Amino acid sequence: MKDALTLSEELVKRNEIAEGKVKLVLLVLDGLGDIRHPDNDYKTPLEEADCPNLDELASRSALGRIIPVDYGITPGSGPAHLGLFGYDPREVEIGRGVLEVVGMGMELRPADVAARANFCTVKDGKVVDRRAGRPATEVAAEKARLLQTAIPKIDDVELIIEPGKGHRFGIIFRGPGLAGGVTDTDPHENGEPVHQAEAELPEARKTADIVNRFVKKAGEVLAGGEPINAILTRGVSGPPDIPGLPDRYGLRCAAIATYPMYRGLAQLVGMKLLETGQSVEEEFQTYLDNVDGYDYFFIHYKPTDEAGEDGAHERKVQAIETLDRALGMVLENEPDVLVVTGDHSTPCPMKLHSWHPVPLLLHSPRCGADGRPHFTEQECNCGSLGIFLAKNLLPLMLANGGLLDKLGA
Amino acid sequence: MKDALTLSEELVKRNEIAEGKVKLVLLVLDGLGDIRHPDNDYKTPLEEADCPNLDELASRSALGRIIPVDYGITPGSGPAHLGLFGYDPREVEIGRGVLEVVGMGMELRPADVAARANFCTVKDGKVVDRRAGRPATEVAAEKARLLQTAIPKIDDVELIIEPGKGHRFGIIFRGPGLAGGVTDTDPHENGEPVHQAEAELPEARKTADIVNRFVKKAGEVLAGGEPINAILTRGVSGPPDIPGLPDRYGLRCAAIATYPMYRGLAQLVGMKLLETGQSVEEEFQTYLDNVDGYDYFFIHYKPTDEAGEDGAHERKVQAIETLDRALGMVLENEPDVLVVTGDHSTPCPMKLHSWHPVPLLLHSPRCGADGRPHFTEQECNCGSLGIFLAKNLLPLMLANGGLLDKLGA
Numbered sequence: 090m091k092d093a094l095t096l097s098e099e100l101v102k103r104n105e106i107a108e109g110k111v112k113l114v115l116l117v118l119d120g121l122g123d124i125r126h127p128d129n130d131y132k133t134p135l136e137e138a139d140c141p142n143l144d145e146l147a148s149r150s151a152l153g154r155i156i157p158v159d160y161g162i163t164p165g166s167g168p169a170h171l172g173l174f175g176y177d178p179r180e181v182e183i184g185r186g187v188l189e190v191v192g193m194g195m196e197l198r199p200a201d202v203a204a205r206a207n208f209c210t211v212k213d214g215k216v217v218d219r220r221a222g223r224p225a226t227e228v229a230a231e232k233a234r235l236l237q238t239a240i241p242k243i244d245d246v247e248l249i250i251e252p253g254k255g256h257r258f259g260i261i262f263r264g265p266g267l268a269g270g271v272t273d274t275d276p277h278e279n280g281e282p283v284h285q286a287e288a289e290l291p292e293a294r295k296t297a298d299i300v301n302r303f304v305k306k307a308g309e310v311l312a313g314g315e316p317i318n319a320i321l322t323r324g325v326s327g328p329p330d331i332p333g334l335p336d337r338y339g340l341r342c343a344a345i346a347t348y349p350m351y352r353g354l355a356q357l358v359g360m361k362l363l364e365t366g367q368s369v370e371e372e373f374q375t376y377l378d379n380v381d382g383y384d385y386f387f388i389h390y391k392p393t394d395e396a397g398e399d400g401a402h403e404r405k406v407q408a409i410e411t412l413d414r415a416l417g418m419v420l421e422n423e424p425d426v427l428v429v430t431g432d433h434s435t436p437c438p439m440k441l442h443s444w445h446p447v448p449l450l451l452h453s454p455r456c457g458a459d460g461r462p463h464f465t466e467q468e469c470n471c472g473s474l475g476i477f478l479a480k481n482l483l484p485l486m487l488a489n490g491g492l493l494d495k496l497g498a
Numbered sequence: 499m500k501d502a503l504t505l506s507e508e509l510v511k512r513n514e515i516a517e518g519k520v521k522l523v524l525l526v527l528d529g530l531g532d533i534r535h536p537d538n539d540y541k542t543p544l545e546e547a548d549c550p551n552l553d554e555l556a557s558r559s560a561l562g563r564i565i566p567v568d569y570g571i572t573p574g575s576g577p578a579h580l581g582l583f584g585y586d587p588r589e590v591e592i593g594r595g596v597l598e599v600v601g602m603g604m605e606l607r608p609a610d611v612a613a614r615a616n617f618c619t620v621k622d623g624k625v626v627d628r629r630a631g632r633p634a635t636e637v638a639a640e641k642a643r644l645l646q647t648a649i650p651k652i653d654d655v656e657l658i659i660e661p662g663k664g665h666r667f668g669i670i671f672r673g674p675g676l677a678g679g680v681t682d683t684d685p686h687e688n689g690e691p692v693h694q695a696e697a698e699l700p701e702a703r704k705t706a707d708i709v710n711r712f713v714k715k716a717g718e719v720l721a722g723g724e725p726i727n728a729i730l731t732r733g734v735s736g737p738p739d740i741p742g743l744p745d746r747y748g749l750r751c752a753a754i755a756t757y758p759m760y761r762g763l764a765q766l767v768g769m770k771l772l773e774t775g776q777s778v779e780e781e782f783q784t785y786l787d788n789v790d791g792y793d794y795f796f797i798h799y800k801p802t803d804e805a806g807e808d809g810a811h812e813r814k815v816q817a818i819e820t821l822d823r824a825l826g827m828v829l830e831n832e833p834d835v836l837v838v839t840g841d842h843s844t845p846c847p848m849k850l851h852s853w854h855p856v857p858l859l860l861h862s863p864r865c866g867a868d869g870r871p872h873f874t875e876q877e878c879n880c881g882s883l884g885i886f887l888a889k890n891l892l893p894l895m896l897a898n899g900g901l902l903d904k905l906g907a
Contacts, residue, residue, distance in 0.1 A: 124864070124865070124866030124867070125866050125867040125868075125869060126866065126867065131558075131867050131869065154882070154884070158505070158905055159501060159502040159505055159890070159893070160502040160886060160890035160893050160894050161502055161506060161890070161893030161894040161895075161896060161897035161898075161902060162502060162505050162506070162509070162893065162897070162902070162905050163897065163902065163903075163904045163905065164904065164905050164906060165904050165905060165906035165907040166906075166907065167906045167907060168905050168906040177499070178905075178906075179499055179500045179501070179505065180499060180500075182906075183906065185907065188906070188907050192907075436864075436866070438864075439864060442904060443864070443897075444894075444897045444902075445866060445882070446882060446884070466866070466882065467868065467869065467882075470868070470880050470881060470882050470884075471880050475884060475885075476882075476883075476884030476885075476886075
């Protein structure tokens with residue numbers, strides 16, 4: 090059955106988008122949503138924050154709440170952003186290896202295959218410590234560089250190795266004929282031998298072979314360096330096989346984000362990464378500097394989520410207020426469609442991502458004005474957009490930009 | 499495509515459920531929802547009732563409204579409860595025979611086949627009265643007992659016959675190789691001969707044969723007893739082939755209900771029936787007495803629906819107030835997740851089940867507090883849960899109990 094995404098792909102006015110006059114901005118305050126709770130005296134950070142810009146905007150905007158994936162489902166960053174970007178996160182799966190390397194800021198290409206990897210300790214043919222005694226990051230990084238130098242290539246497959254935190258590192262396999270769908274060499278418990286990678290699909294046979302040979306060679310390179318004397322691989326996967334936003338809608342998309350994970354996710358759906366600074370003012374300046382070159386901007390703001398994960402209510406309030414003050418820069422040069430929302434809720438009382446619907450504000454010349462005085466969870470409950478799945482946001486943004494034709498006559 | 503039900507089955511924390519520390523309670527006020535109408539001076543029973551317990555709970559809970567099946571669809575008790583129990587009532591069909599015997603309190607086992615049956619009058623090979631002159635219940639019951647004694651078994655198939663109201667009775671066929679999917683012997687109009695039951699599927703051939711032989715034998719047993727001298731069967735069906743809640747989620751489920759229909763429905767999804775009394779206080783006491791033995795409790799309260807069906811507005815108000823007073827027993831020993839809702843609306847001005855969304859209150863340490871002062875239809879319209887399909891309730895309850903893992907990273 091056709092959903093709003095399929096219909097919007099059919100109805101999108103590609104010619105009008107090609108003129109480059111309509112600007113859509115998705116501003117994501119990571120982990121924005123929160124809950125009233127005894128711990129915060131029944132007041133969410135959005136309710137407590139002093140937000141003159143957001144409040145003024147709210148009164149002449151359409152409000153609602155978005156469900157990141159589905160009822161009761163708490164999303165990781167991957168599924169949560171896919172929904173906002175106009176994909177159904179219930180249909181698109183991003184492999185763990187892909188998320189890992191993308192989160193490390195490694196550049197993943199369409200035919201690549203990625204893996205998460207651990208340094209480990211092997212003795213008498215068995216894994217005795219899957220994390221090699223949890224080495225310091227710099228110690229493990231040295232070993233990762235050693236592997237990269239010693240094993241740059243296996244047959245026609247190039248290896249790209251990047252150190253991560255502690256015992257972890259990321260690998261990209263780049264070459265012809267590779268595919269995801271290979272079992273883990275990590276036995277997932279100590280006392281077991283390193284497993285052989287096996288192809289779950291015929292097209293992954295070459296990948297399984299390369300992975301097994303890499304694991305073996307790495308053991309030879311690392312031999313004698315206890316506790317780090319072997320490696321384990323997990324989550325071998327290729328990038329999701331999904332068409333990018335430029336293909337689907339003709340949108341030239343740009344991502345402004347400071348964290349590798351969100352930059353990587355944006356790249357997977359065809360967004361161009363813009364260089365930017367660490368502050369939200371710098372991110373907004375990057376938007377202003379590049380506004381002529383793109384149709385759709387994803388701007389990511391991380392501090393709200395970090396505060397939520399730490400259970401730091403006051404810090405989340407401040408993070409929202411900081412953003413509100415900076416928002417004036419965007420409002421002075423108001424885009425045609427401006428969405429302010431989060432990818433998911435990270436309630437401070439929970440210190441975790443959650444399933445709670447995320448407050449959403451959508452402003453455009455066509456949005457209608459709900460007249461709610463504040464941008465808060467409770468005001469958004471009563472907005473004209475209702476409570477709906479995140480995957481429907483992009484069609485709404487396009488409609489508000491005047492970029493969708495009528496269905497039928 | 500995966501929906502919240504499929505995803506929640508994948509993400510459920512079975513180990514945590516197995517520890518038995520998290521208690522989920524679904525309290526169903528049958529037919530709770532109502533409508534503002536000139537007949538009730540535009541005040542629903544929930545709005546008129548004095549409910550200190552529910553109001554206090556509402557202010558620190560999440561509110562919303564549930565659509566039992568789909569927009570505009572009025573459900574019977576079967577589909578309405580299936581939705582609340584975490585099934586999509588648009589996908590699961592409960593045969594009429596099954597509903598009949600379950601509603602009569604007969605114990606149906608997985609491989610059984612059930613049928614609704616009528617006593618009727620046959621003359622010269624044709625049905626002249628499909629209801630045999632609408633006999634008194636006790637007269638027909640006598641004939642049902644006669645049949646049970648005369649025909650306890652056909653080949654290896656045991657027959658269990660239970661009298662119902664007036665001309666009706668229920669039959670369970672129990673034995674190897676039976677299946678639903680058999681046409682009615684009831685011609686559905688007078689003046690026609692009794693039809694032959696035919697198998698709609700190859701696996702139902704034996705059932706069709708047994709049904710035909712039973713109808714023939716019954717005619718012989720009843721011969722000469724006009725107006726009751728034959729029988730007709732309808733809705734021959736087996737229990738729905740659905741996995742129970744214990745299989746799907748590892749939940750140990752208990753049902754506390756006084757009416758056979760709801761006890762039967764609960765049993766079809768794997769709930770254990772607890773013995774209880776007729777009053778709501780006795781039902782709540784049964785919950786308190788058994789709280790340690792189960793993870794999920796379905797507590798059913800019938801008087802709200804009865805009042806609605808009778809159009810008795812004041813009686814519905816009182817039924818709600820009676821429940822509210824007793825609710826203190828549950829709140830003193832607050833479960834981790836408490837849901838108060840209905841299976842459907844039964845508006846007094848309509849004297850019928852209806853499609854109107856049902857008010858819903860969900861309380862847990864993670865629910866957030868919508869801060870609405872009352873538990874009424876109108877306040878629920880502005881709650882953070884929105885208006886959503888009943889099938890999404892169970893995933894929400896599990897999430898609120900901390901029993902679902904995150905999707906993706």
